[in-house]
Amino acid sequence: MHLQNTLYVALSSASLATAAYTLQDSCIGSSFQNCFDFYSGADPTNGFVRYQNQTEALAQGLYQVSGNNVYLNVDSKNAAPNGRASLRLESKKMYNRGLFILDVMHMPASTCGSWPSFWSFGPEKTWPANGEIDIIEGIHDSTRNAMSLHTSDGCTITGTGSTGTVKTKNCYINAAGQTSNAGCGVDDKSASSFGTPLNPKFGGIYAMQWTSTGIKIWFFPRDSIPYNMYGNNPDPSLWGTPSANFAGSGCDFNKHFINHKLVIDTTFCGDWGNAVWASNPVCSKKAATCNEYVANNPSAFAESYWRINYLKVFKE
Numbered sequence: 586m587h588l589q590n591t592l593y594v595a596l597s598s599a600s601l602a603t604a605a606y607t608l609q610d611s612c613i614g615s616s617f618q619n620c621f622d623f624y625s626g627a628d629p630t631n632g633f634v635r636y637q638n639q640t641e642a643l644a645q646g647l648y649q650v651s652g653n654n655v656y657l658n659v660d661s662k663n664a665a666p667n668g669r670a671s672l673r674l675e676s677k678k679m680y681n682r683g684l685f686i687l688d689v690m691h692m693p694a695s696t697c698g699s700w701p702s703f704w705s706f707g708p709e710k711t712w713p714a715n716g717e718i719d720i721i722e723g724i725h726d727s728t729r730n731a732m733s734l735h736t737s738d739g740c741t742i743t744g745t746g747s748t749g750t751v752k753t754k755n756c757y758i759n760a761a762g763q764t765s766n767a768g769c770g771v772d773d774k775s776a777s778s779f780g781t782p783l784n785p786k787f788g789g790i791y792a793m794q795w796t797s798t799g800i801k802i803w804f805f806p807r808d809s810i811p812y813n814m815y816g817n818n819p820d821p822s823l824w825g826t827p828s829a830n831f832a833g834s835g836c837d838f839n840k841h842f843i844n845h846k847l848v849i850d851t852t853f854c855g856d857w858g859n860a861v862w863a864s865n866p867v868c869s870k871k872a873a874t875c876n877e878y879v880a881n882n883p884s885a886f887a888e889s890y891w892r893i894n895y896l897k898v899f900k901e
C-alpha cells in the first residue's frame with residue numbers, strides 16, 4: 586500500500602512537469618488553409634480594403650504556398666480607387682484558452698497606410714462582449730508591437746509582470762479617462778518587434794497563452810527563440826517574463842473571453858489609420874489622406890506580406 590502510493594505520487598508529478606500542453610491544431614504549408622476561412626465582407630474596422638474570397642485570393646496570387654511557407658499578399662501592382670485587395674483569414678475553429686504560437690518569416694513592413702494584425706475575437710456576441718485579444722498589431726511606420734485586450738465593462742489588469750510598457754489598464758472599450766476603444770494595452774519593450782525590422786532577420790515567434798487567470802504574450806526574434814518554443818512540447822514557464830501580462834483579480838477572464846476565432850489580416854487606413862494619419866510626421870507628408878496614399882501607390886505595398894512558417898494551437 587505504502588509503496589504503491591509513493592510510486593503513484595512520483596509518476597503523477599513527473600507527468601505534470603512534462604505534459605503541460607498538447608498539440609491541438611497545426612496549420613502549416615498546404616494544410617494551412619484547412620484551418621481558415623477567407624473573410625470577404627466589408628472590413629468591420631472600416632479599412633480601405635477589399636478582402637478577397639478564396640477563389641479570388643488564389644487566382645490573383647494573393648494566397649500562395651511554397652513548401653512549408655504560406656504567403657498572404659496584398660495587391661502591390663494596381664491603383665486601387667475603391668480599396669486595396671488583401672486577405673483576412675479567420676480560423677474555422679473557435680477556442681477557449683490554450684497556447685497559440687505563430688512563427689513568421691516575414692510580416693507586413695512598417696508602411697504608411699498599412700494596418701496588419703494577428704488577433705482573436707468572439708464573434709457570437711456584439712463586439713466586444715466576448716472579448717478581443719490583439720497579439721500582433723501596429724499602424725503605419727511603427728516598428729513596436731502594440732498588444733491589447735478589448736472587453737465590455739468590468740475587466741482591469743494590474744499591469745505587473747510585463748517587460749513591455751503598460752499604457753492603459755482598463756480593458757473596457759469605453760473606460761473613463763482612456764481613448765475610446767483603447768482597451769488595456771502594453772507596448773513591446775523592443776522597437777524592433779513589429780514590421781520592417783523583423784524581415785531581414787527572418788522574423789520570429791509570437792506566442793499567446795490564454796488561461797482562466799490571464800493572457801500573456803511573448804515575442805522572440807529569430808535569433809533568440811527559446812529552443813523549447815519549437816516542436817510539440819512548448820512550456821511557457823521556460824520563456825521568462827512575457828512582453829505583456831494581462832492579469833489580476835480585476836478581470837474574470839472566463840467571462841470576458843469566450844469562443845475566439847483567430848484572425849490574420851492586413852487592412853489599410855480604417856478607424857485607427859485615419860485617426861493618426863495627420864499627426865504622423867512621416868506619413869502625412871506623403872498624401873493628404875491615408876486612403877489617397879493607399880489608392881495611388883501600389884508599389885509601396887510590395888513588402889506588405891505575411892510569410893508564415895506555421896500556426897500551432899495547444900491545449901492545456
Ligand SMILES: *[C@@H]1O[C@H](CO)[C@@H](O)[C@H](O)[C@H]1NC(C)=O
Pocket residue numbers: 638639640641
Ligand atoms: C468570389 O469573389 C468574386 C469577385 O467578387 C465573385 O465573382 C465570386 O462569386 C466569389 N466566389 C465565391 C465562391 O463567393
